[in-house]
Amino acid sequence: MQAVKKGEWLDVLITNEWVGQTVDTILKEKWKTPKKLLHQYRMEKNVQLNGTALSHFNMQVNKGDRLQIRLFIHEDYGVIPEYIPISIYYEDDHLLIVGKPAGINTHPNEGQGHTLANAVAFHLQSEGISTKVRHIHRLDKETSGGIVFAKHQLAGTALDLLLEKRQISRTYIAFVHGIVKRKCGTINERIGRDRHHPSRRRVSTSGDSAVTHYEVAEVFATHNITMLKIKLDTGRTHQIRVHLSYLGHPIVADKLYGGATARGLARQALHAEHISFSHPFSNEQIQVSIPWPEDLMNLYKMIRK
Template sequence: MKVDKKGEWLEVEIPTEWDGISIDSILKDRWRGPKKLLHQMRMEKRVQVNGKINTQWTSPLHKRDRLQLRLFIDEEYGVEPEYLPLSVMYEDDHLLIVDKPAGMDTHPNDHNGGTLANAVAFHFQMNGLKTKVRHIHRLDRDTTGGVVFAKHALAGAILDQMLEKRLIKRTYIAFTHGKLNQKKGSIQEKIGRDRHHPSRRRVSPTGETAITHFERVQIYSNPPMSLVRLKLETGRTHQIRVHLSHLGFPIVGDSLYGGQKEGISRQALHAENVSLIHPFTNEEISVAIPWPDDILRLEKGVIHKK
């Protein structure tokens, strides 16, 4: 689909398959825009067709009409811009995918700085973009890898729904203790809070549904470890860490869930790929996130393979 940013406006050329569809149907049904945002866009006259404000959102559009949406408006960042190293893996007018390092929170808690969101705000500021920092999902403080941010409100709403419908695919790798005999499988165990520890989670019959798919990539003998690739079907707090520990194969370095710090000072867990269908262009986006140095050193140090 042909889309183009023109100043504050996004211009969409109506494709053949949208011929006869109304503005209302595109915004509500195709893009699933939230009612509050769409009402605001209507009241502020932020929707045009062929350069003219069109109050009849139910009128049909035709092939090659130009639907124009004023999406790129100035907003407060929501967090303080702060210069921090930032590895941008993918960026366009609508979304940003960055590589979160270990030891960094995704967003501020209790107004603390030094987070990925602060770094993204600074990146936006340096590029002349004034928009709210919208993270679509999070990673634990000591988990590395890809995190998706939206660059305007409609992109944020669409990406949030895509995540909820499992249309944003995230692939992780982890080094675990022990030799995992099962080549592939799924862990379907509910996860809830551990009432004996403020930050731990645990497998609990009264918890929330959690499903993790895994595939064993490699086994190492000295010390006995496994390299596992994982995909989430749900996104519970600490889900991979809890599930692997429950399976009897805690992640190396994950002291909260039974792992030992052997060659790495944090959990050896990395989000190595993010893939999705672009919400506006319909292109397939697949972004590989390189393994960080500490995980590469861990792999190199485990030299005796089975």
């Protein structure tokens, strides 16, 4: 697909790949546009073919046609833009991947500020972009790593669908107490609320299904610590922390789930270090690595000695 942003519009040059298909097929099957959004596009004349607004989308396209979709409309950010230093590891017209520092929430709760969403709003504002801040997934406040944001509504729905189908792969690194003997494994245990604690979760037969895959990356026998690589099939609150604690290997410095403190580390030793997926519009394979923050690097250097 050859596409370029032109003001509020995405201008797509039809190539051999899409010749003979209808606009409806392209929107529904290629870009996974939901019915409600399709209806909005029709009512607001947000789709054009060769500069002519379409009232229905059953028209076939030919090679060389230009399909225009009004994606980049003005929207309120939904949060107050706030300057917080962040790193952007990938960005195009449709999405961005941001490194979340430990110690801030992904998005505001009950109107609070100083979150990653506020920082992303400031970044967008500095680029002259006015659009709702749409995070596709989240990380716990004290977990660092990469988070995907959509830059318009259609990108948001497409990325949400990829996440739902487990087609956004996220790899985490965790330092845990004890020597994990199995080189790899899967924890398939349901997770629910802990009625004895307002924020803690626990393994519970009545909870939601949760699947965590792990493999041993490195063992530090002198310090009785193992470094794990982790991937998730589900995204339950505190899932990695709960499952590893249940396994008998709580994350280092994760006090809520039984981890002991570590020198120089004020939060759990958990980091989302890699994100990969197929771009919903270009089909390009996106592979982004998010460097370890200084506190985890210092922990790693210390326990390697």
